[in-house]
Amino acid sequence: MAAPVITVIGGGQLARMMVPAAVRLGVHLRVLVEDPGTSAGQVVADAPVGAASDEAAVRAAAEGSVAVTFEHEHVPDPVLQALLSDGRSVQPGPEALSRAQDKIVMRRTLTDLGVPCPRWAALSRDTAEARRELADFLAGSPDGSAVVKTSRGGYDGKGVRVVSSVDDVVDWFEGVEAGGPALLVEEKVPFVRELAVLVARRPSGETRTWPVVESVQRDGVCSEIIAPAPGITADEARRADEVAVAIAEGLGVTGVLAVEMFEVAGAGPDGTPGVLVNELAMRPHNSGHWTIDGSVTSQFEQHLRAVLDLPLGDTAATAPWTVMANVLGSTLPDLTDALPGVLGSFPDARVELYGKAVREGRKLAHVNVRGDDLDTVRRRAQQAAAVLRGE
Secondary structure, X not given: OOOXXXXXXXXXXXXXXXXXXXXXXXXXXXXXXXXXXXXXXXXOOEOOEOOOOOHHHHHHHHOOOOEEEEOOOOOOHHHHHHHHHOOOOEOOOHHHHHHHHOHHHHHHHHHHOOOOOOOEEEOOOOHHHHHXXXXXXXXXXXXXXXXXXXXXXXXXXXXXXXXXXXXXXXXXXXXXXXXXOOEEEEEOOOOOEEEEEEEEXXXXXXXXXXXXXXXXXXXXXXXXXXXXXXOOOHHHHHHHHHHHHHHHHHHOOXXXXXXXXXXXXXXXXXXXXXXXXXXXXXXXXXXXXXXXXXXXXXXXXXXXXXXXXXXXXXXOEOOOEEEEEEEEOOOOOXXXXXXXXXXXXXXXXXXXXXXXXXXXXXXXXXXXXXXXXXXXXXXXXXXXXXXXXXX
């Protein structure tokens, strides 16, 4: 039997975690990896080597596939257009991806769709004008501060600065003048907590969302996910879901879309908590790793189903609580050294190693724990992750 081939562009841990789902569905996964030693390159048999920016390599990897998808958004538009000209099914398509690739384009589009966002402005590429614009924005902020982001290339806290003076980003102005990414300024939102909604959408239009989760950040990087978000009411969850689905449908997204949000006091109807959309990711996402063990259908299986335009799976939780704890850096030379300790002490923990070389602050693995008592589940996930960090 000839298995349908899905080509994934990018060889990181997200592509790696698609493998078990592909095996279950009988899908042949081909992954274009940057190097044979990448997370996915270590476990995928069909893993040609090439950069996402290399049109020839991408087109060759897509040969014979029924769909092309991505584990990151950093694929140049000319490469995506070349795939379309070859008759490939590109999921999500270039127009949708452009909204995740450029934060200014994203903000404009979301604003046009009526999606609640923080107050924002695109700064001029002229340094003198940009300085004036930023100074005016800071003057209009209650505490005199704001968040400045590079429009392209930022992730996990990179390309983001909280500023209280124009001089805090003078080096970025120089980068813009040299042809680098433009700059976006946003209000520093006084949020209660950060939430995330995952929504899957297939080309024929069916959508499904998972329970709204709380995202706990450390130094701008996701440290922990609590599913579902503690204390969220049915009305609040419904409103967050509606925002995520509106974005997926309005942008024509296919596959998994992660919508990261700020919960803001008094922003909803009648002074109830509301949400402002912070970031988008058009692929499986760190906020959805809990679904591997805590949902009927994981985000990785759902992404493959959506890409193939197959009926989407049930997204119900399989336990009252699931907590995902990231392993960000380690003092151990190799995380497998910690396996006897972590598996012996935490038999209820599901450990997922990414096969990465240890580096300070790097996402190396995650741990999922599920159960009936949130405090116990959270503590055990944190402790298991600490063992993998060598603590």
